[in-house]
Amino acid sequence: MINGSSSIFRSWPGAKTIYLDPGHGGIDSGAAHRDAQGHVDLEEKNLSLAVAKRLAELLNVAGYNVLLSRDGDYTLTKFNARETRERIKEEAQARVDLANDSRAALYIALHFNGYAPSLSKTAAWPC
Numbered sequence: 129m130i131n132g133s134s135s136i137f138r139s140w141p142g143a144k145t146i147y148l149d150p151g152h153g154g155i156d157s158g159a160a161h162r163d164a165q166g167h168v169d170l171e172e173k174n175l176s177l178a179v180a181k182r183l184a185e186l187l188n189v190a191g192y193n194v195l196l197s198r199d200g201d202y203t204l205t206k207f208n209a210r211e212t213r214e215r216i217k218e219e220a221q222a223r224v225d226l227a228n229d230s231r232a233a234l235y236i237a238l239h240f241n242g243y244a245p246s247l248s249k250t251a252a253w254p255c
């Protein structure tokens with residue numbers, strides 16, 4: 129089941145729409161950071177959502193209409209405990225479908241990948 133995208137900001141008639149897609153959500157936490165005791169203290173799903181909400185506020189104040197693929201801790205599709213390749217593909221497709229349906233001028237997917245400390249790096253994937 130698809131929860132659908134949401135708009136929680138002021139709508140500007142005639143303004144360009146930007147679609148923000150905070151990665152992961154719900155049972156899909158994405159990358160995680162562990163503290164010195166090994167406890168998870170930061171999950172990608174929460175960070176991407178926080179950044180998306182803040183970015184949405186700033187873009188909206190700047191005069192853009194903004195849509196979010198999610199505005200809470202959930203996935204757009206049913207996502208079981210097992211992340212199968214098919215489930216991940218289905219979730220990604222749901223997000224792309226909503227972005228296409230929104231006819232937004234720009235789609236921004238927000239992710240914070242994790243790597244072993246020895247592999248620290250920044251990555252960008254232009255589409």
Ligand SMILES: [Zn+2]
Nearest residue numbers: 151158239240
């Ligand atoms: Zn991610």
